[in-house]
Amino acid sequence: MPLSSETSSPRDGARTGLLLVNLGTPDAPTPAAVRRYLAEFLSDPRVVELPRALWWPVLHGPVLMLRPREAARRYASVWTPEGSPLLAWSRRQQAALAAELAARGHEVEVALGMRYGSPSLGQELDGLRARGCGRILALPLYPQYSASTTATVFDALAQRMGRLRDQPELRMVRQFHDDPGYIGALAARVRDFWRRNGRGRLLVLSFHGLPQRSVRLGDPYHGQCLETARLLAQRLELAEGEVMVTFQSRFGAAEWLQPYTEPTLQALARDGVAEADVFCPGFVADCIETLEEIAQQARAAFLRAGGRELRYIAALNDSPEWIGALADMALRNLQGWPTRPAGAVAPGAGN
Numbered sequence: 001m002p003l004s005s006e007t008s009s010p011r012d013g014a015r016t017g018l019l020l021v022n023l024g025t026p027d028a029p030t031p032a033a034v035r036r037y038l039a040e041f042l043s044d045p046r047v048v049e050l051p052r053a054l055w056w057p058v059l060h061g062p063v064l065m066l067r068p069r070e071a072a073r074r075y076a077s078v079w080t081p082e083g084s085p086l087l088a089w090s091r092r093q094q095a096a097l098a099a100e101l102a103a104r105g106h107e108v109e110v111a112l113g114m115r116y117g118s119p120s121l122g123q124e125l126d127g128l129r130a131r132g133c134g135r136i137l138a139l140p141l142y143p144q145y146s147a148s149t150t151a152t153v154f155d156a157l158a159q160r161m162g163r164l165r166d167q168p169e170l171r172m173v174r175q176f177h178d179d180p181g182y183i184g185a186l187a188a189r190v191r192d193f194w195r196r197n198g199r200g201r202l203l204v205l206s207f208h209g210l211p212q213r214s215v216r217l218g219d220p221y222h223g224q225c226l227e228t229a230r231l232l233a234q235r236l237e238l239a240e241g242e243v244m245v246t247f248q249s250r251f252g253a254a255e256w257l258q259p260y261t262e263p264t265l266q267a268l269a270r271d272g273v274a275e276a277d278v279f280c281p282g283f284v285a286d287c288i289e290t291l292e293e294i295a296q297q298a299r300a301a302f303l304r305a306g307g308r309e310l311r312y313i314a315a316l317n318d319s320p321e322w323i324g325a326l327a328d329m330a331l332r333n334l335q336g337w338p339t340r341p342a343g344a345v346a347p348g349a350g351n
């Protein structure tokens with residue numbers, strides 16, 4: 001592929017950009033929009049690691065024929081006036097982070113790109129360059145590293161960079177599963193929920209699942225989920241028996257990380273656990289996987305199995321503790337790059 005010929009090169013490249021990245025989501029809760037989104041997402045060989053000759057007929061056969069209609073109905077049940085919850089919360093995070101960095105005296109262009117669908121990563125990378133950013137920090141909003149999520153962001157950025165003649169400097173945050181600011185923001189979210197609603201007998205920490213095979217082949221995701229859970233339980237001073245870790249959102253027939261969230265909740269209800277709280281630390285923004293799969297489907301399954309109350313604790317979204325932690329993380333990773341307006345005197349707080 002030929003390199004781009006830039007008629008107007010990105011101004012002087014003196015500015016610094018921060019590119020928040022999340023997974024992506026359909027543009028509308030309709031079968032056609034969901035099909036477009038799933039086709040892009042599920043044809044990424046890092047997401048479904050099967051030989052193309054095997055996977056392609058299944059993807060373009062039963063998966064894309066059947067799943068979009070059902071998934072569109074599930075998306076419709078959580079859709080908001082600002083669109084998909086994942087995009088709506090990500091936009092609020094972007095705006096709140098930009099305001100927080102500005103309030104601390106830093107001049108950083110904050111953009112939001114989605115790995116699949118829109119706004120696309122490539123388009124946002126180009127936008128930052130056009131606004132004069134010669135240095136860009138990519139911050140994938142996945143606390144726990146996985147090849148199926150984090151690594152695909154790197155792939156997409158590298159692919160875009162591969163077409164540029166005049167590349168910006170690029171850094172990327174790999175993971176933040178044990179970041180004290182992130183853990184503190186999670187703990188604040190849970191404590192705040194308990195203060196307003198009382199405390200359930202059990203806190204279930206439900207993470208997005210992953211095929212067991214990926215972990216066997218060396219993906220560090222599982223260990224990082226367990227470490228996040230351990231640090232959060234420690235911060236909340238929970239005793240053994242007051243907290244457990246489960247994995248949700250299984251896709252396909254293979255074995256995924258266990259224990260699975262919904263069957264575990266049903267077993268707990270059958271064993272006489274009447275009330276439980278569920279929190280999803282791996283999702284920094286509420287989305288279909290938390291609002292529909294947990295707060296609706298898993299809750300209904302828990303009640304059907306004899307439970308009385310299953311309370312879903314909202315994701316970090318735009319909580320002030322989380323936005324503060326994000327700003328700290330961004331500034332730490334931006335060290336050595338200019339983030340002060342020319343001639344400005346740094347306010348007392350510093351980086």
Ligand SMILES: C=CC1=C(C)c2cc3[nH]c(cc4nc(cc5[nH]c(cc1n2)c(C)c5CCC(=O)O)C(CCC(=O)O)=C4C)c(C)c3C=C
Pocket residue numbers: 023024025026046047048067071084086142146148149208209210211249251282283287288289
């Ligand atoms: C938080 C980290 C995530 C990991 C790890 C992950 C792996 C993974 N996911 C699928 C398949 C699907 N995921 C879907 C939705 C979805 N997944 C994540 C995050 C992780 N996925 C988020 C934030 C979302 C929500 C998107 C939204 O629009 O709100 C979906 C689509 C929904 C559905 O049809 O159920 C699929 C499919 C695989 C195969 C995988 C790892 C191999």
Ligand SMILES: [Fe+2]
Pocket residue numbers: 208249
């Ligand atoms: Fe997923």
Ligand SMILES: [Fe+2]
Pocket residue numbers: 249250288289293
């Ligand atoms: Fe799901």
